[in-house]
Amino acid sequence: MRLNARIEDEKRWKTGVWLSHTAQGQTTRAEVEYVQHPEAAFELRICGEPAGSQEMLQFIDHELENLHRDFRNLKVTRKVACVCDVCKAEVKAGNRPFYHSLDNINGRLANRKYTVECQKSHQDVSIGQILQDVYKEEAAKGTQFEAIFHTLKEMGMSINQINNTNNNQSSATSSSSSKAKAKNEVSIEIQISQVIREAGKVKEVLTKAQQKDLSNKGATAEDLEYALEDVEEFESTLQEAQQDKEQGADVSEGTKSRLEGFWNSLQEEEAPLRKALQAIRKGRDYGVGLARTYNSLATNLGLTPVPELALKALEKL
Numbered sequence: 001m002r003l004n005a006r007i008e009d010e011k012r013w014k015t016g017v018w019l020s021h022t023a024q025g026q027t028t029r030a031e032v033e034y035v036q037h038p039e040a041a042f043e044l045r046i047c048g049e050p051a052g053s054q055e056m057l058q059f060i061d062h063e064l065e066n067l068h069r070d071f072r073n074l075k076v077t078r079k080v081a082c083v084c085d086v087c088k089a090e091v092k093a094g095n096r097p098f099y100h101s102l103d104n105i106n107g108r109l110a111n112r113k114y115t116v117e118c119q120k121s122h123q124d125v126s127i128g129q130i131l132q133d134v135y136k137e138e139a140a141k142g143t144q145f146e147a148i149f150h151t152l153k154e155m156g157m158s159i160n161q162i163n164n165t166n167n168n169q170s171s172a173t174s175s176s177s178s179k180a181k182a183k184n185e186v187s188i189e190i191q192i193s194q195v196i197r198e199a200g201k202v203k204e205v206l207t208k209a210q211q212k213d214l215s216n217k218g219a220t221a222e223d224l225e226y227a228l229e230d231v232e233e234f235e236s237t238l239q240e241a242q243q244d245k246e247q248g249a250d251v252s253e254g255t256k257s258r259l260e261g262f263w264n265s266l267q268e269e270e271a272p273l274r275k276a277l278q279a280i281r282k283g284r285d286y287g288v289g290l291a292r293t294y295n296s297l298a299t300n301l302g303l304t305p306v307p308e309l310a311l312k313a314l315e316k317l
Helices: 050-070 085-092 102-110 127-134 145-155 159-171 176-209 221-246 253-265 272-279 283-301 308-315
Strands: 007-013 016-023 026-035 041-047 079-081 099-101 115-117 124-126
Touching (some): 016 050, 041 050, 079 102, 176 221
Antiparallel strands (some): 026 041
16 A cells, blocks of 8 residues: 555554654544454544544545555445444444445435434434545545535535534424424425526536527527526525525515516517527526426425416427
8 A cells, every 4th residue: 555654653563554644733643454354344543633534534545446446356335434422432432333335325315315324323323424524525536435425416415404404304303393394494405406506507508608609599699698697696696595594584585586587587589598598409408407496496485486488488499
């Protein structure tokens, strides 16, 4: 392994090694050991401040990925330690915690399951807390964590939102009505994120279209510019709505009015966004996808859905 520079005072043995790393005056130490019981695995135990521990884990993880690439026939399953109270106590006592499979975690996230059961304590544990304690999104590229963060991105979710989801669900226990309210608040936050993601797709395709001449298809450069500005304003308004919900407040009337105005404008044949989507390949798909995702949100927020004329216009592009 390419870790020699970090071996602490020649502390190595047949099946393991101690590593150390100092940054900003803080030293982080890690024990890397190869074990064969109950299954063949590299086990990592890291001691230090949270930031330094994450940095050390990411460094070791990348080196293990390099090792596995050298042995292509080696089947590898990545697991992370459970963070339930029972497993934390086991670690402090020098015992093994339960380890969660990353494949299982990714599969649960894809099915919008934000907790995973510990097979040692049988407690439901927040997936967000497990990931938050071990990895940063920006360091996931090229590792098995990359698939998980890709799943979250596709869902329009973040680790913090997973934790908020679990916190809202667990705290709403006083009555059935409070449970329903908490669940609805979480659902709305997720739906807003999904609409923002769809708006981002429209922005991306409009930005690419600006590099082409689409005037022969009915959309001038000015149309594309105005269309992009409209979508950016729509996205910004959605983010305002998201902030309102995250703070536990109702979406303001001004925000609602701007969102409804965006869709009302699409009823006009000369609307820049309508002309731009008509001129762009698969523009109809992007427009309809955004409208339908928005309609699911509108019902929960008490907004007026996309006008029928605007939706039909998009479907006929």
